Amino acid sequence: MAQRILEPGQIETLAQRSIPRVRIPDRAQLFAQRGARLRALAQGSSIGDYLSLCAILADAQHAALADFSADLPSAAQIETAQTHRMPPIPAASWPRTPQWRATLQAICIAVALQPRLPDEVARLVTHLRAAAPDELETQADILLGTRASEIDAAVAPFLMAALQVHWVALSSRFVADAVQPLDVPGLCPLCGSLPVASIVYAKTPYQGYRYLHCALCACEWHMVRVQCSQCGAVGKDIAYHSLASASAADAAAPDSAAVRAETCEQCHSYRKIFYQEKDPAVDAVADDLASLALDLLLGERGYARASGNPFLWQAAER
Ligand SMILES: [Zn+2]
Ligand SMILES: [Zn+2]
Known part of the structure; x- marks a missing residue:
């Protein structure tokens, strides 16, 4: 009997269908x-x-x-x-x-x-x-x-x-289920604002999926992992950094930090990504603020924040 093998595009389509796209x-x-x-x-x-x-x-x-x-x-x-x-x-x-x-x-x-x-x-x-x-x-x-x-x-x-x-x-x-995605995947589908950070959830039906968190209306929308939420680059251009990995003796050891930054070599920006599996209480706005030391580290490494935190604004450059 001939086996029917799905092409990568078909697999993606099937997978997308079962992922909850939006969290209210x-x-x-x-x-x-x-x-x-x-x-x-x-x-x-x-x-x-x-x-x-x-x-x-x-x-x-x-x-x-x-x-x-x-x-x-x-x-x-x-x-x-x-x-x-x-x-x-x-x-x-x-x-x-x-x-x-x-x-x-x-x-x-x-x-x-x-x-x-x-x-x-x-x-x-x-x-x-x-x-x-x-x-x-x-x-x-x-x-x-x-x-x-x-x-x-x-x-x-x-x-x-x-x-x-x-x-x-x-x-x-x-x-x-009634919320339609926008053509620009990096913008909130309800209010059009930029996300403050993203969270990978640990509980069904969201388990293992990454959601961007709107800085204004707190709507969350799905975005595949290992993809730049700013410019859409994927694969080898994406890397992860954490305070733990920065101080680890073995640079190749797997990073198990709950708070990491996802950097992109195409646009040289980053957003943080929080792992609920590592810490069930993570909150996009709170954990982003509290991990200011990681922002300083990323700044030293030459990356710019893709968007700000609603509770922390940089004074305008004049
Ligand atoms: Zn919004
Ligand atoms: Zn990028």
Whole structure:
């Protein structure tokens, strides 16, 4: 009897069909888990104070999201977006509800109530609480439109925290199977933002699959492993680095770190990749922030971050 052998392309098609393409964030858990993770990572970290501050932001995000209501696009709007392979809740142009500014106020109050607040942070939240709505909307336009040269790096994490609440209130109401991928695999299929990092999951139905995590709406979308999430290069151009492998005596030993960076020789950029199998509590935003030392190592090795962390912005170069 003749055996039917599948061509590589057919195998890929079959495999793709069974992989869940999108993971929708759980609004009841996302920020609470991130806050807990940030607090755990703050212990013994050289940037523990900053991680603790971000944990307060995440807790305030969790509280604010509980009663944040945002209108979804209509069925017709979603269909139009999908027909044109556009994101249905685009970061840069979606009409924001003013409730995001109330969320920002709540986040600032939560921070202001903390004991032993550094003077600089106290000044920032005082400034933000008194800021005119127009000023905040302009800053939000700059952040979401990624006009990097105009971003106020000091206040950006607070604004991003409030804007994340707004977009998660939207994204968490989508149904994963109904979300269409975009033509650009490196952009969030719901809001069009860049991913902060990626996670390889350990539990079914996601076991062994890698998902990119949106920095704004927390939607996660599948991307095959050993492929650059920035330029799409594959194979020998892709390499992995970790703090453990950098200090290992045997450079050829298998890397079992939960936090690694995936570098690309084509575009010389990297994004981090977290392995849930190695650490079940990994969180894309929290673990990316806490592994700043790995960013420094990659910088020394000549690689640039493909995209930033919503809680850590570089001051604009002038
Ligand atoms: Zn998104
Ligand atoms: Zn690349």
